[in-house]
Amino acid sequence: MEQQTQSDTLVSFRGVQKSYDGDSLVVKRLDLDIRRGEFLTLLGPSGSGKTTVLMMLAGFESPTAGEIRLDGQLLNRMPPHKRGIGMVFQNYALFPHMTVGDNVAYPLTVRSVAKAQIAERVQKALGMVELGKLAHRYPSQLSGGQQQRVALARALVFEPKLVLMDEPLGALDKQLREHMQLEIKHIHQTLGVTVVFVTHDQSEALTMSDRVAVFKDGIIQQIDSPAALYETPANSFVAQFIGENNVLAGQVVSLDNGYCVARVEGQDLSARAICVNAPGDATTLSIRPERVRLDQAAAACDNRIEGTLTETIYLGDHVRLRVNVPGQPNFFIKVPIADLTDSMQRHGARLTLGWRREDLRALDAA
Incomplete structure (x- = not known):
């Protein structure tokens, strides 16, 4: 610096x-x-x-x-x-x-x-x-x-x-x-x-x-x-106050070299360890809506979870999808219009969500 x-x-x-x-x-x-x-x-x-x-x-x-x-x-x-x-x-x-x-x-x-x-x-x-x-x-x-x-x-x-x-x-x-x-x-x-x-x-x-x-x-x-x-x-607090943000409440399972594994509703997710110090710590996992990938694109991601589509909101250049995932019924995803598929518009459809571990942050418990 x-x-x-x-x-x-x-x-x-x-x-x-x-x-x-x-x-x-x-x-x-x-x-x-x-x-x-x-x-x-x-x-x-x-x-x-x-x-x-x-x-x-x-x-x-x-x-x-x-x-x-x-x-x-x-x-x-x-x-x-x-x-x-x-x-x-x-x-x-x-x-x-x-x-x-x-x-x-x-x-x-x-x-x-x-x-x-x-x-x-x-x-x-x-x-x-x-x-x-x-x-x-x-x-x-x-x-x-x-x-x-x-x-x-x-x-x-x-x-x-x-x-x-x-x-x-x-x-x-x-x-x-x-x-x-x-x-x-x-x-x-x-x-x-x-x-x-x-x-x-x-x-x-x-x-x-x-x-x-x-x-x-x-x-x-x-x-x-x-x-x-x-x-x-x-x-x-900063993650919630700046921009849109998805949060998942979890508990740290292990830490290794700046990353951690956290358990959310029985599923293990890998994240950057920002505000956690030891296994057993409660944590808020933070992921931005535009960092989430869906279906085929999710297959190559470090973290994957299943969810149910509950709402599609059209915003011109992109849509916002509201998805019910384990532990969070209001999980939002931003999808560019060019990437929109039929399955992303059927309410009740099962979707696979994925993201890189670098994009998921383990922060202090909200």
């Missing part, structure tokens, strides 16, 4: 804790380095601590313990307006009485930037989000997507080292949200600014991020690239 130097780190959290009542911790001893120029997403369910981490970095909340540094400078007691951080909120937080141009100019005005320079930088920022012709309109005259673009331009106009985004796309419809995901990603790649993005939407996190930190109960469960989180989850 490539060693990270001090200059690669823009933000560091060391031993950071946060409690609102002096008793329970919302964030529990957070140690986190955010790399210069990266797009880092904080992902997790409601109440997991991700938004609290963002608010402490922005300066709207203070840590109960520990240190937060930006470019080596201690932030703990520095007020928000002196941190030089851009911020984009879900509700846009635009000034309704100001034009689009004046909203974007506001961060420059409060920093006493020269008027001629303000006009030039506002036009540049609005051009970046494709709103150059709407500078004289008011927020009420814009669509939700346009308002979010204005908020993004305002966060970028003073060229901050760091931009924080708190569920900025949550109020948009699905199609516009997906479009804005790509727009923000492209702007990030063009500018090279460091972005910390908070969301509870795992597909959004996978689409946009260089790295994703998955939070649960105030603790980072895993921080990794989207591909690594999906393909090699560190525990059963």
Whole structure:
């Protein structure tokens, strides 16, 4: 692994804790380095601590313990307006009485930037989000997507080292949200600014991020690239939270060289040993729906089980099959349309399922 130097780190959290009542911790001893120029997403369910981490970095909340540094400078007691951080909120937080141009100019005005320079930088920022012709309109005259673009331009106009985004796309419809995901990603790649993005939407996190930190109960469960989180989850929570996942409850029979044999409903299955330590351990076996092979293709697989087809769901480019297998009545399989056979569409049909042992992961008991 490539060693990270001090200059690669823009933000560091060391031993950071946060409690609102002096008793329970919302964030529990957070140690986190955010790399210069990266797009880092904080992902997790409601109440997991991700938004609290963002608010402490922005300066709207203070840590109960520990240190937060930006470019080596201690932030703990520095007020928000002196941190030089851009911020984009879900509700846009635009000034309704100001034009689009004046909203974007506001961060420059409060920093006493020269008027001629303000006009030039506002036009540049609005051009970046494709709103150059709407500078004289008011927020009420814009669509939700346009308002979010204005908020993004305002966060970028003073060229901050760091931009924080708190569920900025949550109020948009699905199609516009997906479009804005790509727009923000492209702007990030063009500018090279460091972005910390908070969301509870795992597909959004996978689409946009260089790295994703998955939070649960105030603790980072895993921080990794989207591909690594999906393909090699560190525990059963990450496996369930990121993407679709099939689980089988079992018990470890034996371990050997990074693999194990686990017994599920009287049948032995071979898997990567991730969160198991000894024979007798309870385990959750995890397999992604697209890794499962059927019938003839299953014959060459390390693991094979029998199941009964209970539902076929048509999704255009693929179908999802719901199969009742031993110990799991809701086992899902993704099958490309081109590979669909008649037997995969007859409810009640008996199917042979198979997968490689490399694709099955023995995780902690859920």
